[in-house]
Amino acid sequence: MLDSKIPAGPLEQKWVDYKGHVKLVNPANKRKLEVIVVGTGLAGASAAAALGELGYKVKAFCFQDSPRRAHSIAAQGGINAAKNYQNDGDSVFRLFYDTVKGGDYRAREANVHRLAEVSVNIIDQCVAQGVPFAREYGGLLNNRSFGGTQVKRTFYAAGQTGQQLLIGAYQAMERQVALGNVEMFSRHEMLDVVMVDGKARGIICRNLVNGELERHFGHAVLLCTGGYGNVFYLSTNAMGSNVTAAWKAHKKGAFFGNPCFTQIHPTCIPVSGDHQSKLTLMSESLRNDGRIWVPKKKDDTRKANDIPEEERDYYLERRYPAFGNLVPRDVASRAAKERCDAGYGVGTTKQAVYLDFKYNLINKYGKTEAGKLGIENPDTETLIRLGKEVVKEEYGNLFDMYEKITGENPYEVPMRIYPAVHYTMGGLWVDYELMTNVKGLYCLGEANFSDHGANRLGASALMQGLADGYFVIPYTIGNYLADEIATKPIPTTHEAFVQTEKAVADRINTLMNIKGKQTVESFHKRLGKIMWEKCGMARNAQGLQEAITEIQQLKKEFWSDVRIPGGIAEMNPELDKAGRVADFIELGELMCKDALNRNESCGGHFREESQTEEGEAKRDDVNFAYVAAWEYKGESNWELHKENLEFEVAKPTQRSYK
Amino acid sequence: MEHYMMNLTLKVWRQKNANDKGGFESYPVKNISSEMSFLEMIDVLNEELIRDGKDPIAFDHDCREGICGACSMYINGRPHGPWEQNTTCQLHMRAYKDGDTITIEPWRANAFPVIKDLVVDRSAFDRIIQAGGYISVNTGNAVDANAMPVEKDKADAAFAAAACIGCGACVAACKNSSALLFVSAKVSHLALLPQGSPERKSRALNMVAQMDKEGFGACTNTGACEAVCPKGISITNIARLNAEFSLAALVSQ
C-alpha cells in the first residue's frame, strides 16, 4: 500500500535518471494548470517562485500579514551545502552520509542523497538572488561548522541566515506576483483540503481579517506549512506555528509519518517563569566557539566567573572527545539533562548549564587578531577586546538578543542555556516525489517527514526547505500534472467544495458556542506540560500511557469548557488559536501513541527502556528500521503502516561521537 | 539579574475595525515581573480580559525574537518603545517601574490603515517589493556561487542594509509617514552587489514610484526613522537611494 516510488538504479544515479525520464508539461499547458501553495516559508516561497517561473498559475497562502514573516525568517545559524570550498574533504557523499547517520538511520537513503546533490545548486541560486552570505577578505564565501560533522560546510549570514534566505525566496516570489504568475493571499488560514474523486482539488480557508470562508481550486495542492513543535506550548517556534494544515490533510487520508520524532535543541535560553510564552534559541553555531560546562561540585552557588578552571566539568569534551562541543543535538541535550538531573545545574532554577566564550575569545580570535595587527605579547585584556570584535561580527545579533532577554552580558559572563523543543522531524508521509499518499496532495519542508530521520543535523532544515521548493517539486509535480492537462478547473460551486466549507463552518460554530470558562491559552499550556513531561527528552511506556489518557481527558474538557471571545465574522485571533490548539490536542495523542509503539531509542526519541550501559540511546534495527506512517481511522483511532527502510550504502552502525 | 514586581496602568488604543472611530481605554495590570517581555505583559492582560468576558487586544506578533517584523506597537510616543535598536517583542519589563503609565497605539500612517486595535495593514510594503525589490534570476540560472567574488566591505554593507525586517517603525516615526528608509535599505542591499547591478536604475525608479502611489509622504531628512529602526538601518542608505534615483531619472529622460 505504501509505495515510496524510489527510482531503481545505483544511489547516485537515481535522481539523474529520474529527471531524465520524468513526464513533462509543455509551456502552453502549464498556463492552464493551477497549483495551490499553502505556506510561504522557505519551502513554500521557493516552490511558488519556481512554479510561477515555469508558467503554472500559482495561488499562495500564509496566515501572517506578509509572506516575508514566515517562521523560516528566524533561522539563525546557517545552511549546509556540499561545496567543499574549504578543501577539507567534503563531498556529496559525505553530506549524505552525515545526514543519514545524524538521523540515526531512520531516513530514506534516496531522498537524502538527492538533498545532498542539490545542496550545491541552492547556494548558487541564493547568491544569484543577492543573498548576502558571509565572505572572506578575498571576496569568496565563508563557512562555519555545525554539530555532527567534521567539515566546514555551513554557509551563513551572521546569526540571520534564515532571514536572508527567506527574503531571497520572498523577493523571487514577489517578482512572480508582479508578473501575474503567482497570486498571494496573506492573512489567510487553510482549514481543509477539498477532495474530488479521490484527488486533492482545492482548499477551504478563512480570511483572517473579516472571518469569511473562501474556496480555492487547484489541480494540485502543496502543503508547506512548517513544523508542529508548538504542541509542547513552549518551543523556539514562532507563536503562530501550528499543525492545522497538515492535520486537516491527515484527517482527509494523508498518513502522518513518525509523529514522535521531535528535536530538542541543546542551546536555548532557559525558562524564567510561568509567564513564559516562547523560548529563544541560541544558535548551534555558537558551539563552534562556546564551551559547555557545569561546576564539578554539586549545588555550587558561586558565580560562574568565580569558579576556577580546574573545578569546571566540560562534560561534552569529557564524554565525547572526538566531537566535543559539536556532538549532534540529541546527544548534547540529553547530556545537559543528565547533569542537571544529577544536581549540577546552574542559575536560580538549576535547570541550566553554561555556554562560555571566554576561552575562544582569548585563544582563538584574540590571538589571531593580535597576530594580524602585529601586537607582540598582548595582555589578556587586549586579547579579549580583539576577540570580542570578531565574535560580534560572527554572532552579534545573538549576543544582543541574549542580553535583552536576560539582562546579562554574554561577553562578560557565560550564557546560561537549557534544551528546548525546536524542530519536528515527523510530518506528513511523502514518497520520493514529495506526494502524500493522497493523490495531488504534496508536502514540502518541515511539514513532511522525509529527510532527517530521528534527528536533524544543524543547518539542514533550510537546505531541505529550499531543495524541496526550488529543485525537487518543479520536476516531480510535472509527473503528476502531465496527466491532468485535460482536467478543466473545477468550479468551486461543486458539491465537494460546498460540503467541505460547510463542515469547516460547523466546526467554527461549535467552537464559538461552547462558551465555557477556560481560555484557549490555558488549555495549550496544559497540553504542553503533559507533552514535555511524558513525551519530551526521555520517554517510557508508563508515562506515555498516562499521557494518552490525560490528553483524551483534556480534549473532552476543551470541547466542553473553552471560552472564545468575539465573533466569527471579524478578525479574531483567539478563534484562530482555538482551532489550532484543538488540532494540537489530537496530534499530541498520536505522538504519544507513536512514541509508545517505538520501543527503541533512536535520535531524538529516547525510550528509557532502551539504553546502553553508558546511558546512550540504543537502537533496535531488527524491529524498528521502518517509518511509522499512521492512518487516521476516526476519533482516537489510528492504523499503523510501515515503510521498511533499506540501507544499501550507509550501513547502520551504533552511532558514536566518541 | 535581580527581578522585581510592578503594577502599571495601560492606556491602549481600541478600535473594533477599519470603520470604527476608535479610542483609548485604560487598564490596570498587576503583579508584572520585570523578567516578562512586553508582549507577555499584554498576554497577561488579555487572559484577564477574556476571563472577564471582554474582547482581548488584537496585535500582530509571531517570532517574538525581533526578526519577523510583525510586532508593531507605538509605546509612549515611540515605535517599539524606549530601548535602542529594539523591537516591541524584545522589549522587557525591566524598562519600567512600579506605578508607570504606558500608552500603546498602533502605527499611524495613511498607507497603513488600522484593521483592528493595534493591527495595521502593511501590505503596501509587499507591493513596493513587487515593483522591483528583487534580482531577476530564474531558478536554475545561477553560476557557481564563488564565480563572482564580492569585496568584503561591499558584502558587509549589503548585509547591513538587508537586515531590515519590514516592520514599518520608520514610517510610524516619521511626521510625513515617509517609507524612504525601508525603500532605500532594499535598493542599497541590491545595488551594492554586482548581481544587482544590471537592474539598478529601473529598480530605484519603480520602487520609488510605487511608494508614492501607496500614499507614503516625502522625506524631509529629520532622521526620526533611523533613530527608531530596530535593525540600525542607517540614513546613509537614503543618500544612496537619492543618488541611484537621480542617476536613473537622468538616464530615463
Ligand SMILES: Cc1cc2nc3c(=O)[nH]c(=O)nc-3n(C[C@H](O)[C@H](O)[C@H](O)COP(=O)(O)OP(=O)(O)OC[C@H]3O[C@@H](n4cnc5c(N)ncnc54)[C@H](O)[C@@H]3O)c2cc1C
Ligand atoms: C529559532 C530557530 C532557528 C533555526 N535555525 C536554523 C538554522 O540555522 N539552520 C537550519 O537549517 N534550520 C534552522 N531552523 C529550522 C528551520 O528554520 C525550519 O525548519 C524551516 O525554516 C521551516 O521552513 P518551512 O518553509 O518548512 O516552514 P515555515 O517557515 O514554518 O513556514 C510555514 C508557512 O506556512 C504557513 N502556514 C502554516 N499553516 C498554515 C495554514 N493553516 N494556512 C495557511 N498558511 C499556513 C505560514 O504562514 C508560513 O508561511 C531553525 C528553527 C528555529 C525555530
Ligand code: SF4
Ligand atoms: S528600515 Fe528599520 S524601521 Fe523601517 S521597516 Fe526596515 S527595520 Fe523597520
Ligand code: FES
Ligand atoms: S514578533 Fe517578530 S519581530 Fe517582534
